[in-house]
Amino acid sequence: MESIVFFGKGGIGKSTIAASVTSLLAAGGKKVLHIGCDPKMDCTLSLMGRHIEPFAILGGSSGRPGLRDSIYQSPVRGVHCIEAGGPQPGVGCGGTAIGSMLDAMKDEALLEKDGYGAAVFDVLGDVVCGGFAAPLRRGFAKKMVIVTSEEILSLYAANRLIMMAANYARNGVYLAGLAVNLKDQTRLKTVEEFARAVNTRILGVMLQDPAVSSAEREHRPAAIAYPKSGFARRVWALTQEIRTARPPATPPRALPDPDFFAFAEGRRTAVPAGAPAGKGRKQAVRSAKALFSAAGFKPAGMEDSQIICDWKCGQSLYKVVIAPGSSAKGDMPRISDWAVCFHPTTPQEPPPPGGALMKAAGTLAGLRFDEMLSVFTGSRDFYGPLLNLSGPEDTTLAAPDTPRRPHMGFGQWQRFIFPAGLSQAYIPPGSVMVEHGDIECRFCSSESGILNMFNDNPGIKTPGKALNMPVLPRIDKRIVNTGFSSDDALFGDEKKVARSLEAAADKAGPGGLVEFYVGCSPIMLAGDTSSLAARVEREKGVKIMLERFNSFYEHGSAKGAVRVSYMAHKLSKAGAAKDRDVYLADSHDPTGVLDKLLAEHGISTVDRRKDFYREAASARLQVLSHPDTVLTPAFDKAGLKWIMPPQPYGFGGTHKWLGAIASALGRKKAPAGPSAAQKALAAGLWARASRYTAAFVLATEEIGLLSGSTALKMVPVLPVLAEAGFKVRLLLMTAEGRDGKAGKPGLPAEAAAQLRALKASLPGTHLSTDTFSKQEELARLLRADPPTRLVYSDIRRDPRVVSAGKYPFSTSLFEPGYDGALETWRRLLALCEWDFNERYLRN
Amino acid sequence: MKDTSGTEFPKTFNLPYQLGVYLAANAVSDSCAFMDGSNCVMPKIDFIAGNHDLYSTLLSPAGTHRVICNMAGPLPQKSNPEKALSGMLSGVAGSGLYSVIMVTGLPFQKLAGMDYEGIAAGIKGPVPVVDVPPSSLEGDWLDGYAGALDALARALPERKLKKRRRTVALAGYLLDRNEGDHKANIAELRRLLGLCGLELVCVFPSGGTFAELSRALEAEVVVSLPYGRKAAARLAQRSGAVLVETGLPLGLKGTAGWLKDICAAAGIKGGLPQAVKDLERQAAADIAPLLDAIAHLSLVYAGDPYLFSGLSAFTAELGMRLPLAIIDSFPKPLGTGKVPESLLFSPGTGEAAAAIAALSGYSRPALLAGNTFALTEGYSRGIAFLEIGFPSYSHHCLGPEPYFGFAGAATLAGRILNSVCGPMTELGKLG
16 A cells, blocks of 8 residues: 655645645545644645544544544545644644544554555644654555755755654655755755755655646645646656655665755765665674674763763773764764764873774774664663663662662662651642642552552551552542543643642632642643643632642752741641640651650640641640651741650660650650560560671661661661660672672771761670672572571562571561560561571572 | 532542553563653552562562663653663663563653654564553553553564464453462363363463463464453464453353353354363352342442453342442443443542442442452442452452352352451441
8 A cells, every 4th residue: 555644844835745646646546545644634625625624523532433434535536534633723732633543543454444545644844743753653654755845944844854754764664755846946956965965866846836826725636626737747747756666775864963054055064975874784783792892892881872982992992982973063973873983081192093993983884873772782781871861860760879669770789778758758738739640640659558569667567557558549638630631632731720720729728838740741731831820829819839740749949948938827827725745746656656655754745636737836846756848947937846856766765755855845854764564574575686686788888877867767776676685787788799790898988987987876786797799699698697587678578588588677667665665676586586488488 | 618629620430551551561470561751650560569469570679670661751852762762672672681571651752752663663672572552541451451461462473383273362361460369260261161172271461471472372262351352353363263252251150151152162062061060050059058148238349340240240140239330440341241220430439439328228238349449449338348359459369269260159259258247247337
C-alpha cells in the first residue's frame, strides 16, 4: 500500500499539493484515505468541499467507536477523508488528537481491513512535538515528502524535518524528496543546492499558477478542477515521482544549525556533501567496541550527552570528547553525524596531536553517534554512563548517597541504612491541597505496608497501632484531585482547574491556604494556571501557592515561608487557654504511650484529636521529636515555647526526655527514673545481651548516620544497644568497594575522625570495625563472626543478612518509654536467640 | 456552604494503568518494566511487592529492580528525549539482568508523542525490547495488564515451534502474585485438563521465566482468558492454534463448562470424561453441607470485573443473592456471569459506600467479597468480609489455596462460610 506523509512550513502549499496528489492517486484507480493531521481541520477542505466533523469530536477522546463515523466519502471519486481535529487555538494539545486517531486506526487495522490502496497524511505546518510526528510511527507513512519554497525560513523548516525523518528511519520511514513550491522562479538553484547539501532530491517543482487560487475558492483540488493547468501537469509529474520513489542508498542528513546558516549566507558548509554517514555501517554496528579499541579509544563515560574517551597516542594518554553533530560546537571537526575534539582539560603545551586524533577518529567514520553508544551496553551498570544522556540534572538517580527508599536507587547496591526525616513532611493542617494531575500522578506515593521491602516506620505492629498499607490515594476535605483526563489534554483544562481551585478555596475559607500542585501532564499543556490561581485568590480571599510537580513533601524556602506564615497566623488566632502542660506536636502514636508516660510523672498533655491549632495553643510547651523547618519557626512566630528533647528510648534516653520536659516547664524536681521492678527486669535482659553483637553496614562517609539528631529515624539505636551491653560492630565499605573496583580497604582520615567521635559518645561500649571493598567480602565478614546475631537494615528481611544466618533489625523494633525499652531489649534478644535463619536460610 | 467538590472531583474505586503493567512484570520472573518517567512511578510497586505478593521480586536490595525508570520529566525539555531513551534501553537490554524489557511511559510522554513502538523496535540488544502503549489516560489497570501481556506475546522470538496434539495454553491468566493461590489454581487446571486428555503446556503468564512463555506457541489450543484476550489472539494467530474464548473456571458449573469448551476446541468429542464428572460430584458433595448456612444470604462484590463474572455464577450456584457489584475498572464485558441488580463501574468511593448502605431489609448484605480497598474504603462496615482478588493485603496464601476448578470451588465455598459464620463476625455484630 502506498503511504505518503506531507510535511513543510505553514502556508507553503502543503494541503494544496497533498489534496491534488490524493486526487491523482485516486484517479489512477487507488482507493485513497486522505488524513488531515492539523488541529485547524482544513486539510480535507478542498477534497470534501466543506468542513467535516473531526475524529476528536466524534470519539477521539473517549474511545474507538467514532473512528469509522469520522470517515467521509469525498466528491472526488475513490477518495475518503478524515480529520484528526483538536482543541481550539491556544488550549489543549493538538498532538493528542492525532495520536489518538492513529492509535484507533492501528487497533482497527483500518487501512488494511477497509481495502485502501493509499493513505496520504497531511500534517500541520510546524511540527512542534512528537504528537504531530505520529504519522511516522510504525505501520503508517513510509514515504515522506517535504514541501518547501526557496525561502530560507522554509528551507530551515525543511532541514529540521529532515532531522525528524532521520529519527524515524527506525520505523522504515524515508524521505522521498522535496516538493518545491517556488515563489520566485529564478531561485530554484537555492533549493537544488540545499537538496545536494542534505543529500536528497527534488521530486517536483510547482510554479505560481492562478488555477490554484481559483480552485481554492471553489474548495476543489486544483489538479482535478483545472486539469489542463500548468499546476495540474506539474503535480501529476510529482505524483509519479512520489509513486516510484524508493529508499535512498545513503540517507539524507540534516545540516547542523551553524552549517545551515553558513549555507544560507552562501558560505561553504562545514560538512562536505556526501560525507560517509552510512559507509560500512552494517559491519561497524556489529563491531563498535572493536573499532573503538582498534582506534585507541577507550570509552570512559558520558558528560552532558557527549562520549568521553581515553585515547592513547604514542606514550601519551589524552582525554577526548565525541559529541553529536547537533550539539557540537562550531569549531569541532565533523565526522559522520558526530564531531571530535580534545577534552577542554587537555594541556595545550606541548600541543596535542590534532592530526593524529583526526586520523584515528576517521577510522570510526562508519559509525553514527547512536551506534557509538553501544560501547556502553552489556554492563550491569547501565545507569551510570547512559543516564548522563538525560542531562546532568538527572544524575541524582544513580548517585550513591541519595536514595531515601530502596526503589529510588537503581542499578546499584542498596544501602542498609536510609536517611530519615523526609517522609515526615506534611502540608499544614487546615490548608487544602489541589493536585492537578492524572491517575498515575495520584498514585505516586504510598504507605509502605507492614510486609514490604522497606521498614519505613518505627514500631512494629502493636495492638492499637494503625496498620500501614498502600491505599487508594486520599481525597477528602483537604485534598482535591482534578483527575486530569484525555479530554482535558484534548480540549484544555482551564475550566476544570478553575472549578477545582474554587472548590479548594471554599474548603479553605477566607484567609486560608491552598497548595496547588501541577503535575507532569498539565505541565505539558502549558496552560495559564498562574492567572487562574491569581483570580481565585483574589475572588475568594485565600492564599494559593502554585508549585510544579507533586512536591508537597518538600519544604523549600519559599514554600516554607508561606507555610510558616499561615501556621503562625492560625496559632496566634487559636485563642485557647493554656490549660495543659505539653503538646506532642509531631507525634503520630495513636496508642498514647508518651502521653501515659508523662501523666505518670505529673505532666498533662493535650489530647490530639483534630484541631491542631487549638490543641497546640492550649499547651504551655510544644514537644517535637525531630527538626522541622516549618513548625519551629511557626511556633516562634506565634510566641509558643517549644523544645526538641533527646528521644525517649532506653532507660537513659527516657529519663533525659522526661527531665528536659520537666525542666522546660519549670519543674524543680527531676522526674523519677525507671521503677525497681523495671530495673530488675532490665538487669536480667542485660546479662544476656552482653553475649551478642549488633552490626551496622555502611559506607565510610556514612558513619554520621549513626549519631546526631537525624540518625536512624531519630531513634538513638546505638545508645539503647550500648545501655543493654550489646557489642557493636561496624562493617565499613570503602570507596573502592562502592566503585566496584578492587583495592586494599582503608579508612579515610575524615571517617577515622568520625569513628573516634562515635566511640567517645558511647563510653564503655565494645565497638569494633572491619572494612570491606566487595560484596563477597561483606558476606564472608557477616558469616565469620558467630556472636554477631543482629545486622541493622532498613530493608525488611534483607536477604544479604538473612542468607548469612543473621537477623536484620531496625528502628521498627524500638519502642519509647521505660516499658518500651524493656520490650525493645526483649525483642532484640529474642532475635539473637532465634535459630530460624541460621538453620533454614543460611546459604 | 455545601461542599460539592467530592461529587465533581471524587475519589474513584479504580486503579491506574501502570499498576497493571507492573503486575505483568511481577508475573514474569526475568522481565523488566521500563518506565519513561520520573521516580514517582516507583512507589506503585508497593501495591504489589510485599503487601499483596510476599514473594515478589520486583525490588531487589542489589539494586536490580524489575521496574525501573529514567527520571524523565516534562521539564526541562530535552533536545531529543527519544535518543536518550534509546541509549538507556540499549544499556538495559545489554545488562544481562533481564530476558525481556517492556517499555512504556507516563501520560505526559504520550502527550509529547513519544514513539515507544519505534524506539523499542530499534533496540538491537541481546534480549527483546517491546513497547506497552502508554494508555494511562484512557485505560485502567486491567488494560495495562492486558497491554503488557500483548507486548510479551509480541516479544516472543520468531521461532517455528511444532504444535503438539492435545496441548493447551492458557493465555490471559491474571497472575497477580506468586503465592499458593495461583500455584494451586494452575495445578488444579493442569490436573483437570489432564483428565480430559489435554496437556497444559503454558500458562501465560505463570510466574515463570520469559522463555517459558514461548511454549504457548506449541499449543494446539490457545484458551483466551479475559485478562489477556489480545495476547491470546496474537499467540493463536502466530502459531495457527485454535483460539477459544472462555470466562474463568470458577465454581462447579463454571469449571465444567470451561472444560467442555476447551475439549470441543481441541476436537475431543463425547463430553467430559467420567473422572472429571466424579470430581465435580465430589466437590458438590463437599460443598453441600454449607448450603443451608449460606443459601439466600445476600452478597456484595467489590473488585475486578472478570472475577465478578465467575464469582457471581458460583454464588448463584450456592443459592446466594448478589444485589450489587462495585467494579474497580472502567466498563468491561462481563461475559456470561449473572448480572446483579445494581452494577457500578469505577464509581466514586462515596457513591459506592452509599449504594451498599442503601441495601436494607432482605437485601442487606451478609457478606462483602472484595479486594483490600473495599475494606479500607469502609464498605464492609458491619458486614462480614471475604478478601479476594487484587489486592489482598491481609489474606496471603503460603500453601495451596485454589479458587479455580473443582478444588477451588470447595475451597472458596469454605472461605465464604468461614467469613459469614466465623466467630469474629458474630462478635463484631454484637459489638
